Amino acid sequence: MTHVTKERLLDSGLSMLLVRGYNDLGIQALLEATGTPKGSFYHHFRSKEDFTLQVIDRYMAEVHRGLDHSLGNTSLPPLERVRLFFELSQEKYRQEGYLGCLLGGVGQELSGVSETFRRKIESCFTAIAIRIAGCLEEARQRGELPPEKDPRQMADLLVDCWEGAALRSRLRRDPGPLGTMLDFYFAAIR
Structure with a gap:
Protein backbone atom coordinates (compact mmCIF):
# COMPACT_ATOMS: atom_id res chain seq x y z
CA MET A 1 0.00 0.00 0.00
CA THR A 2 2.79 2.48 0.86
CA HIS A 3 4.45 1.76 -2.49
CA VAL A 4 1.23 2.79 -4.24
CA THR A 5 1.16 6.06 -2.29
CA LYS A 6 4.74 6.88 -3.20
CA GLU A 7 4.11 6.09 -6.88
CA ARG A 8 0.99 8.28 -6.89
CA LEU A 9 2.95 11.17 -5.33
CA LEU A 10 5.79 10.81 -7.84
CA ASP A 11 3.42 10.59 -10.82
CA SER A 12 1.45 13.65 -9.74
CA GLY A 13 4.62 15.46 -8.79
CA LEU A 14 6.07 14.99 -12.25
CA SER A 15 3.14 16.66 -13.96
CA MET A 16 2.78 19.33 -11.26
CA LEU A 17 6.49 20.22 -11.43
CA LEU A 18 6.22 20.55 -15.18
CA VAL A 19 3.29 22.96 -14.87
CA ARG A 20 4.23 24.86 -11.71
CA GLY A 21 7.96 24.53 -11.33
CA TYR A 22 9.73 23.80 -8.07
CA ASN A 23 9.16 27.06 -6.24
CA ASP A 24 5.44 27.16 -6.97
CA LEU A 25 4.82 23.52 -6.12
CA GLY A 26 3.47 23.42 -2.60
CA ILE A 27 3.50 20.15 -0.73
CA GLN A 28 -0.05 20.85 0.45
CA ALA A 29 -1.27 21.20 -3.14
CA LEU A 30 0.40 17.89 -4.01
CA LEU A 31 -1.20 16.21 -1.00
CA GLU A 32 -4.63 17.55 -1.91
CA ALA A 33 -4.26 16.52 -5.56
CA VAL A 55 10.76 12.86 -9.51
CA ILE A 56 13.77 13.64 -11.71
CA ASP A 57 14.87 10.01 -11.38
CA ARG A 58 11.36 8.95 -12.45
CA TYR A 59 11.54 11.32 -15.43
CA MET A 60 14.95 9.96 -16.42
CA ALA A 61 13.63 6.41 -16.33
CA GLU A 62 11.04 7.52 -18.92
CA VAL A 63 13.78 9.21 -20.96
CA HIS A 64 15.91 6.06 -20.93
CA ARG A 65 12.92 3.96 -22.02
CA GLY A 66 12.48 6.39 -24.92
CA LEU A 67 16.17 6.15 -25.77
CA ASP A 68 16.02 2.35 -25.61
CA HIS A 69 12.98 2.30 -27.88
CA SER A 70 14.44 4.72 -30.43
CA LEU A 71 18.16 4.04 -30.43
CA GLY A 72 17.61 0.31 -30.11
CA ASN A 73 15.47 0.17 -33.24
CA THR A 74 18.15 -1.30 -35.48
CA SER A 75 15.72 -1.55 -38.39
CA LEU A 76 16.43 2.19 -38.86
CA VAL A 82 18.45 9.62 -33.03
CA ARG A 83 15.91 11.82 -34.74
CA LEU A 84 13.12 9.42 -33.77
CA PHE A 85 13.97 9.89 -30.09
CA PHE A 86 13.52 13.64 -30.40
CA GLU A 87 10.38 13.32 -32.51
CA LEU A 88 8.84 11.06 -29.87
CA SER A 89 9.87 13.59 -27.22
CA GLN A 90 8.20 16.30 -29.28
CA GLU A 91 5.01 14.25 -29.38
CA LYS A 92 5.13 13.84 -25.59
CA TYR A 93 5.55 17.61 -25.23
CA ARG A 94 2.53 18.10 -27.50
CA GLN A 95 0.42 15.85 -25.31
CA GLU A 96 1.47 17.89 -22.28
CA GLY A 97 0.68 21.24 -23.89
CA TYR A 98 4.23 22.10 -24.98
CA LEU A 99 5.49 22.58 -21.43
CA GLY A 100 8.87 21.26 -22.53
CA CYS A 101 11.46 19.23 -20.70
CA LEU A 102 11.26 18.78 -16.93
CA LEU A 103 15.06 18.78 -16.73
CA GLY A 104 15.27 22.09 -18.57
CA GLY A 105 12.54 23.69 -16.50
CA VAL A 106 13.88 22.60 -13.11
CA GLY A 107 17.44 23.24 -14.24
CA GLN A 108 16.69 26.81 -15.27
CA GLU A 109 14.80 27.45 -12.06
CA LEU A 110 17.24 25.92 -9.57
CA SER A 111 20.73 25.48 -11.03
CA GLY A 112 21.76 29.00 -10.02
CA VAL A 113 20.68 28.53 -6.41
CA SER A 114 21.24 24.83 -5.70
CA GLU A 115 24.46 22.97 -6.40
CA THR A 116 22.61 19.70 -5.77
CA PHE A 117 20.13 20.37 -8.56
CA ARG A 118 22.79 21.81 -10.87
CA ARG A 119 24.85 18.63 -10.59
CA LYS A 120 21.80 16.36 -10.87
CA ILE A 121 20.42 18.02 -14.00
CA GLU A 122 23.84 18.19 -15.65
CA SER A 123 24.40 14.48 -14.97
CA CYS A 124 21.04 13.71 -16.60
CA PHE A 125 21.87 15.70 -19.72
CA THR A 126 25.29 14.02 -19.84
CA ALA A 127 23.69 10.58 -19.65
CA ILE A 128 21.37 11.44 -22.54
CA ALA A 129 24.23 12.82 -24.63
CA ILE A 130 26.36 9.72 -24.01
CA ARG A 131 23.56 7.47 -25.24
CA ILE A 132 23.06 9.60 -28.35
CA ALA A 133 26.81 9.77 -28.98
CA GLY A 134 26.91 5.98 -29.22
CA CYS A 135 24.38 6.05 -32.02
CA LEU A 136 26.17 8.95 -33.73
CA GLU A 137 29.42 6.96 -33.55
CA GLU A 138 27.67 4.11 -35.33
CA ALA A 139 26.55 6.59 -38.02
CA ARG A 140 30.12 7.87 -38.36
CA GLN A 141 31.50 4.32 -38.73
CA ARG A 142 28.90 3.59 -41.42
CA GLY A 143 30.01 6.67 -43.35
CA GLU A 144 26.80 8.63 -42.67
CA LEU A 145 28.80 11.37 -40.92
CA PRO A 146 32.19 12.81 -41.84
CA PRO A 147 35.02 10.87 -40.16
CA GLU A 148 36.41 14.00 -38.47
CA LYS A 149 33.16 14.63 -36.57
CA ASP A 150 33.30 13.94 -32.83
CA PRO A 151 30.10 12.06 -31.88
CA ARG A 152 30.21 13.21 -28.25
CA GLN A 153 30.52 16.88 -29.22
CA MET A 154 27.72 16.41 -31.74
CA ALA A 155 25.52 14.79 -29.11
CA ASP A 156 26.20 17.55 -26.59
CA LEU A 157 25.33 20.14 -29.22
CA LEU A 158 22.13 18.31 -30.10
CA VAL A 159 21.00 18.16 -26.46
CA ASP A 160 21.92 21.84 -25.97
CA CYS A 161 19.99 22.89 -29.10
CA TRP A 162 17.02 20.74 -28.15
CA GLU A 163 16.80 22.28 -24.69
CA GLY A 164 16.88 25.79 -26.17
CA ALA A 165 14.17 24.85 -28.66
CA ALA A 166 12.13 23.22 -25.87
CA LEU A 167 12.26 26.46 -23.90
CA ARG A 168 11.10 28.48 -26.91
CA SER A 169 8.38 25.91 -27.58
CA ARG A 170 7.23 26.27 -23.96
CA LEU A 171 7.20 30.04 -24.19
CA ARG A 172 5.16 29.96 -27.40
CA ARG A 173 3.11 26.82 -26.59
CA ASP A 174 3.97 25.86 -30.13
CA PRO A 175 6.04 22.99 -31.59
CA GLY A 176 7.64 25.15 -34.28
CA PRO A 177 11.03 25.65 -32.61
CA LEU A 178 11.43 21.91 -32.01
CA GLY A 179 10.86 20.88 -35.62
CA THR A 180 12.93 23.75 -36.99
CA MET A 181 15.84 22.85 -34.72
CA LEU A 182 15.74 19.19 -35.72
CA ASP A 183 15.62 20.04 -39.44
CA PHE A 184 18.54 22.46 -39.07
CA TYR A 185 20.68 20.14 -36.98
CA PHE A 186 20.27 17.05 -39.15
CA ALA A 187 20.87 19.03 -42.34
CA ALA A 188 23.99 20.66 -40.86
CA ILE A 189 25.73 17.53 -39.58
CA ARG A 190 25.92 15.77 -42.92
Whole structure:
Protein backbone atom coordinates (compact mmCIF):
# COMPACT_ATOMS: atom_id res chain seq x y z
CA MET A 1 0.00 0.00 0.00
CA THR A 2 2.79 2.48 0.86
CA HIS A 3 4.45 1.76 -2.49
CA VAL A 4 1.23 2.79 -4.24
CA THR A 5 1.16 6.06 -2.29
CA LYS A 6 4.74 6.88 -3.20
CA GLU A 7 4.11 6.09 -6.88
CA ARG A 8 0.99 8.28 -6.89
CA LEU A 9 2.95 11.17 -5.33
CA LEU A 10 5.79 10.81 -7.84
CA ASP A 11 3.42 10.59 -10.82
CA SER A 12 1.45 13.65 -9.74
CA GLY A 13 4.62 15.46 -8.79
CA LEU A 14 6.07 14.99 -12.25
CA SER A 15 3.14 16.66 -13.96
CA MET A 16 2.78 19.33 -11.26
CA LEU A 17 6.49 20.22 -11.43
CA LEU A 18 6.22 20.55 -15.18
CA VAL A 19 3.29 22.96 -14.87
CA ARG A 20 4.23 24.86 -11.71
CA GLY A 21 7.96 24.53 -11.33
CA TYR A 22 9.73 23.80 -8.07
CA ASN A 23 9.16 27.06 -6.24
CA ASP A 24 5.44 27.16 -6.97
CA LEU A 25 4.82 23.52 -6.12
CA GLY A 26 3.47 23.42 -2.60
CA ILE A 27 3.50 20.15 -0.73
CA GLN A 28 -0.05 20.85 0.45
CA ALA A 29 -1.27 21.20 -3.14
CA LEU A 30 0.40 17.89 -4.01
CA LEU A 31 -1.20 16.21 -1.00
CA GLU A 32 -4.63 17.55 -1.91
CA ALA A 33 -4.26 16.52 -5.56
CA THR A 34 -3.37 12.97 -4.55
CA GLY A 35 -5.55 12.63 -1.46
CA THR A 36 -2.50 11.82 0.62
CA PRO A 37 -2.03 12.62 4.32
CA LYS A 38 0.98 14.82 5.16
CA GLY A 39 2.60 12.10 7.24
CA SER A 40 2.64 9.78 4.25
CA PHE A 41 4.64 12.30 2.24
CA TYR A 42 7.31 12.50 4.92
CA HIS A 43 7.31 8.74 5.29
CA HIS A 44 8.52 8.46 1.69
CA PHE A 45 10.53 11.68 1.25
CA ARG A 46 12.86 13.55 3.61
CA SER A 47 12.03 16.92 2.10
CA LYS A 48 10.68 18.69 -0.96
CA GLU A 49 14.21 18.57 -2.40
CA ASP A 50 14.40 14.79 -1.89
CA PHE A 51 10.97 14.42 -3.49
CA THR A 52 11.98 16.50 -6.52
CA LEU A 53 15.21 14.55 -6.97
CA GLN A 54 13.18 11.34 -6.99
CA VAL A 55 10.76 12.86 -9.51
CA ILE A 56 13.77 13.64 -11.71
CA ASP A 57 14.87 10.01 -11.38
CA ARG A 58 11.36 8.95 -12.45
CA TYR A 59 11.54 11.32 -15.43
CA MET A 60 14.95 9.96 -16.42
CA ALA A 61 13.63 6.41 -16.33
CA GLU A 62 11.04 7.52 -18.92
CA VAL A 63 13.78 9.21 -20.96
CA HIS A 64 15.91 6.06 -20.93
CA ARG A 65 12.92 3.96 -22.02
CA GLY A 66 12.48 6.39 -24.92
CA LEU A 67 16.17 6.15 -25.77
CA ASP A 68 16.02 2.35 -25.61
CA HIS A 69 12.98 2.30 -27.88
CA SER A 70 14.44 4.72 -30.43
CA LEU A 71 18.16 4.04 -30.43
CA GLY A 72 17.61 0.31 -30.11
CA ASN A 73 15.47 0.17 -33.24
CA THR A 74 18.15 -1.30 -35.48
CA SER A 75 15.72 -1.55 -38.39
CA LEU A 76 16.43 2.19 -38.86
CA PRO A 77 19.74 3.82 -39.78
CA PRO A 78 21.49 5.43 -36.76
CA LEU A 79 20.68 9.06 -37.62
CA GLU A 80 17.01 8.20 -38.07
CA ARG A 81 17.04 6.50 -34.66
CA VAL A 82 18.45 9.62 -33.03
CA ARG A 83 15.91 11.82 -34.74
CA LEU A 84 13.12 9.42 -33.77
CA PHE A 85 13.97 9.89 -30.09
CA PHE A 86 13.52 13.64 -30.40
CA GLU A 87 10.38 13.32 -32.51
CA LEU A 88 8.84 11.06 -29.87
CA SER A 89 9.87 13.59 -27.22
CA GLN A 90 8.20 16.30 -29.28
CA GLU A 91 5.01 14.25 -29.38
CA LYS A 92 5.13 13.84 -25.59
CA TYR A 93 5.55 17.61 -25.23
CA ARG A 94 2.53 18.10 -27.50
CA GLN A 95 0.42 15.85 -25.31
CA GLU A 96 1.47 17.89 -22.28
CA GLY A 97 0.68 21.24 -23.89
CA TYR A 98 4.23 22.10 -24.98
CA LEU A 99 5.49 22.58 -21.43
CA GLY A 100 8.87 21.26 -22.53
CA CYS A 101 11.46 19.23 -20.70
CA LEU A 102 11.26 18.78 -16.93
CA LEU A 103 15.06 18.78 -16.73
CA GLY A 104 15.27 22.09 -18.57
CA GLY A 105 12.54 23.69 -16.50
CA VAL A 106 13.88 22.60 -13.11
CA GLY A 107 17.44 23.24 -14.24
CA GLN A 108 16.69 26.81 -15.27
CA GLU A 109 14.80 27.45 -12.06
CA LEU A 110 17.24 25.92 -9.57
CA SER A 111 20.73 25.48 -11.03
CA GLY A 112 21.76 29.00 -10.02
CA VAL A 113 20.68 28.53 -6.41
CA SER A 114 21.24 24.83 -5.70
CA GLU A 115 24.46 22.97 -6.40
CA THR A 116 22.61 19.70 -5.77
CA PHE A 117 20.13 20.37 -8.56
CA ARG A 118 22.79 21.81 -10.87
CA ARG A 119 24.85 18.63 -10.59
CA LYS A 120 21.80 16.36 -10.87
CA ILE A 121 20.42 18.02 -14.00
CA GLU A 122 23.84 18.19 -15.65
CA SER A 123 24.40 14.48 -14.97
CA CYS A 124 21.04 13.71 -16.60
CA PHE A 125 21.87 15.70 -19.72
CA THR A 126 25.29 14.02 -19.84
CA ALA A 127 23.69 10.58 -19.65
CA ILE A 128 21.37 11.44 -22.54
CA ALA A 129 24.23 12.82 -24.63
CA ILE A 130 26.36 9.72 -24.01
CA ARG A 131 23.56 7.47 -25.24
CA ILE A 132 23.06 9.60 -28.35
CA ALA A 133 26.81 9.77 -28.98
CA GLY A 134 26.91 5.98 -29.22
CA CYS A 135 24.38 6.05 -32.02
CA LEU A 136 26.17 8.95 -33.73
CA GLU A 137 29.42 6.96 -33.55
CA GLU A 138 27.67 4.11 -35.33
CA ALA A 139 26.55 6.59 -38.02
CA ARG A 140 30.12 7.87 -38.36
CA GLN A 141 31.50 4.32 -38.73
CA ARG A 142 28.90 3.59 -41.42
CA GLY A 143 30.01 6.67 -43.35
CA GLU A 144 26.80 8.63 -42.67
CA LEU A 145 28.80 11.37 -40.92
CA PRO A 146 32.19 12.81 -41.84
CA PRO A 147 35.02 10.87 -40.16
CA GLU A 148 36.41 14.00 -38.47
CA LYS A 149 33.16 14.63 -36.57
CA ASP A 150 33.30 13.94 -32.83
CA PRO A 151 30.10 12.06 -31.88
CA ARG A 152 30.21 13.21 -28.25
CA GLN A 153 30.52 16.88 -29.22
CA MET A 154 27.72 16.41 -31.74
CA ALA A 155 25.52 14.79 -29.11
CA ASP A 156 26.20 17.55 -26.59
CA LEU A 157 25.33 20.14 -29.22
CA LEU A 158 22.13 18.31 -30.10
CA VAL A 159 21.00 18.16 -26.46
CA ASP A 160 21.92 21.84 -25.97
CA CYS A 161 19.99 22.89 -29.10
CA TRP A 162 17.02 20.74 -28.15
CA GLU A 163 16.80 22.28 -24.69
CA GLY A 164 16.88 25.79 -26.17
CA ALA A 165 14.17 24.85 -28.66
CA ALA A 166 12.13 23.22 -25.87
CA LEU A 167 12.26 26.46 -23.90
CA ARG A 168 11.10 28.48 -26.91
CA SER A 169 8.38 25.91 -27.58
CA ARG A 170 7.23 26.27 -23.96
CA LEU A 171 7.20 30.04 -24.19
CA ARG A 172 5.16 29.96 -27.40
CA ARG A 173 3.11 26.82 -26.59
CA ASP A 174 3.97 25.86 -30.13
CA PRO A 175 6.04 22.99 -31.59
CA GLY A 176 7.64 25.15 -34.28
CA PRO A 177 11.03 25.65 -32.61
CA LEU A 178 11.43 21.91 -32.01
CA GLY A 179 10.86 20.88 -35.62
CA THR A 180 12.93 23.75 -36.99
CA MET A 181 15.84 22.85 -34.72
CA LEU A 182 15.74 19.19 -35.72
CA ASP A 183 15.62 20.04 -39.44
CA PHE A 184 18.54 22.46 -39.07
CA TYR A 185 20.68 20.14 -36.98
CA PHE A 186 20.27 17.05 -39.15
CA ALA A 187 20.87 19.03 -42.34
CA ALA A 188 23.99 20.66 -40.86
CA ILE A 189 25.73 17.53 -39.58
CA ARG A 190 25.92 15.77 -42.92
